Amino acid sequence: MSARNILVINCGSSSIKFALVNEARTSFSLQGLAERLGSPEAILHWQLGEDKQTRKMPDANHQAALAFILPLAQEVAGGTLDGIGHRVVHGGENFTSASLVDERVLEGIRSSAQLAPLHNPANLIGIEAAMKLFPGLPQVTVFDTAFHQSMPEYAYRYAVPEYLYKEHGVRRYGFHGTSHRYVSQRAAEMTELPVKDSCWLSAHLGNGSSTCAIVNGESRDTSMGLTPLEGLVMGTRSGDVDPNLHSHLARTLGWNLEQIDNMLNRESGLKGLSGLSNDMRTLSEARAAGHAGATLAFDVFCYRLAKSLAGMACALPRLDGLIFTGGIGENSAAARSRTLQFLGLLHLRIDEEANARCVFGVAGEIQSKDSPRILVIPTNEERQIALDTLALLDT
Structure with a gap:
C-alpha cells in the first residue's frame, strides 16, 4: 500500500494554517497560511518544497480560502487525499481522543464553544467548509484538551462550589495537549x-x-x-x-x-x-x-x-x-x-x-x-x- 496523505487544518478566527503530511516523509509536502480572512487584505502564502508562493484573495472567507487550498493539496498528493485532520481547541469533557466527524462531534464542539469563544467557532467553520467541499473524505477532529482528560480529579477541580463544575463545566482542562503528547513520545524514543x-x-x-x-x-x-x-x-x-x-x-x-x-x-x-x-x-x-x-x-x-x-x-x-x-x-x-x-x-x-x-x-x-x-x-x-x-x- 502506498504511503497515505493527510491534510491538517488549523482554523483561527481570521486565519487557516495547513500542512500536507505524508506518513512516509518527515517533511511536509505542502504547507501554508491564509491570514487576514474576511478583510480586503486577505492573503494566502504556501510553500511547496523550496518554492514559496503568495496569492492575494481580497475579502475571502474561510470557505473561499479552503476552496483553493483543498484542490491544491489534492494535486500535490497525486490526486488522492486519504483524510483531513482538524485541530480543535476545546473538547470539554466530551472527548478524550481523536474522533471521526459526525453530528455528535459537531454538537460537542458547539457545546464547548462557550469555553473557547475565540477558537471553537473558527474550528467549526473549517470543518464544515471542508465537509462541503469534500463530502466523501473522512474528517477527523483532534482536540487540544483531550490529552489532559487523564488528569485525576484532584488535579483538575477548582476549590469552588460543586454546582459550578456539575452544571457549568468550571474545571481545569489544559491546552497544548497535542504538543506535549508528541514531544513526550519523541523523548521516550530518543532515550x-x-x-x-x-x-x-x-x-x-x-x-x-x-x-x-x-x-x-x-x-x-x-x-x-x-x-x-x-x-x-x-x-x-x-x-x-x-x-x-x-x-x-x-x-x-x-x-x-x-x-x-x-x-x-x-x-x-x-x-x-x-x-x-x-x-x-x-x-x-x-x-x-x-x-x-x-x-x-x-x-x-x-x-x-x-x-x-x-x-x-x-x-x-x-x-x-x-x-x-x-x-x-x-x-x-x-x-x-x-x-x-x-x-x-x-x-x-x-x-x-x-x-x-x-x-x-x-x-x-x-x-x-x-x-x-x-x-x-x-x-x-x-x-x-x-x-x-x-x-x-x-x-
Missing part, C-alpha cells in the same frame, strides 16, 4: 525508554506557554486551566494573578470585565512587563543592551516557568527528564539556562555548550553529566494530528 514506562516534565514555550507532567504516556497535570490564561507568563497573557485582581481593578479604576479581560490576555505577559515587545527574540536583544524592562520580563518568565515545573514534579513518581519545546523552548538557549538556575533543588544542571547547539530545529540532550536528562525537542503538532487521523482511519 530508548518505553512510552508506557517513562515520566517527563514538558515545557511548551511560545507566545502561549504551558507545562505538563506526563506519566507513562498520560497527562497527570498541566499549568493551563479553564482557559489558556492560567499558568505561565506568556507573550501577552499574564498567567496566574490574584483572582481578586478583577474586583480590585473594578473598584479602584472603574474597569469593566471586557477591559480587564483585554488587559490580562492582550496587554500583559512579556509585553506588559517589558513595555517593549511580546517577542522573546526582541527582548533578548534588548536585555543584552541593558534594557531594564526586557531584563525584568525575561527573569519573571524564567522564574515562573521554573516554579511551575517544580510544582508539576508533584505529579511524577520519578523524573526521567525535562523537555523544552515550542518557539522559545526550542530556540532560546538563554531562557533554558536561566530557568534551570532556579531548579537546583531538582538537581537539573545544564551543559552550556550543548545548550548553545540546540537551536533552530536541532534536537538533543543538554544536561551535564551529574543531571537528570534535559532535552530540546522541536514540536510537530501537524504530524501528531496526521498520525492520530491515520490511527483512527485504521480502526
Whole structure:
C-alpha cells in the first residue's frame, strides 16, 4: 500500500494554517497560511518544497480560502487525499481522543464553544467548509484538551462550589495537549525508554506557554486551566494573578470585565512587563543592551516557568527528564539556562555548550553529566494530528 496523505487544518478566527503530511516523509509536502480572512487584505502564502508562493484573495472567507487550498493539496498528493485532520481547541469533557466527524462531534464542539469563544467557532467553520467541499473524505477532529482528560480529579477541580463544575463545566482542562503528547513520545524514543514506562516534565514555550507532567504516556497535570490564561507568563497573557485582581481593578479604576479581560490576555505577559515587545527574540536583544524592562520580563518568565515545573514534579513518581519545546523552548538557549538556575533543588544542571547547539530545529540532550536528562525537542503538532487521523482511519 502506498504511503497515505493527510491534510491538517488549523482554523483561527481570521486565519487557516495547513500542512500536507505524508506518513512516509518527515517533511511536509505542502504547507501554508491564509491570514487576514474576511478583510480586503486577505492573503494566502504556501510553500511547496523550496518554492514559496503568495496569492492575494481580497475579502475571502474561510470557505473561499479552503476552496483553493483543498484542490491544491489534492494535486500535490497525486490526486488522492486519504483524510483531513482538524485541530480543535476545546473538547470539554466530551472527548478524550481523536474522533471521526459526525453530528455528535459537531454538537460537542458547539457545546464547548462557550469555553473557547475565540477558537471553537473558527474550528467549526473549517470543518464544515471542508465537509462541503469534500463530502466523501473522512474528517477527523483532534482536540487540544483531550490529552489532559487523564488528569485525576484532584488535579483538575477548582476549590469552588460543586454546582459550578456539575452544571457549568468550571474545571481545569489544559491546552497544548497535542504538543506535549508528541514531544513526550519523541523523548521516550530518543532515550530508548518505553512510552508506557517513562515520566517527563514538558515545557511548551511560545507566545502561549504551558507545562505538563506526563506519566507513562498520560497527562497527570498541566499549568493551563479553564482557559489558556492560567499558568505561565506568556507573550501577552499574564498567567496566574490574584483572582481578586478583577474586583480590585473594578473598584479602584472603574474597569469593566471586557477591559480587564483585554488587559490580562492582550496587554500583559512579556509585553506588559517589558513595555517593549511580546517577542522573546526582541527582548533578548534588548536585555543584552541593558534594557531594564526586557531584563525584568525575561527573569519573571524564567522564574515562573521554573516554579511551575517544580510544582508539576508533584505529579511524577520519578523524573526521567525535562523537555523544552515550542518557539522559545526550542530556540532560546538563554531562557533554558536561566530557568534551570532556579531548579537546583531538582538537581537539573545544564551543559552550556550543548545548550548553545540546540537551536533552530536541532534536537538533543543538554544536561551535564551529574543531571537528570534535559532535552530540546522541536514540536510537530501537524504530524501528531496526521498520525492520530491515520490511527483512527485504521480502526
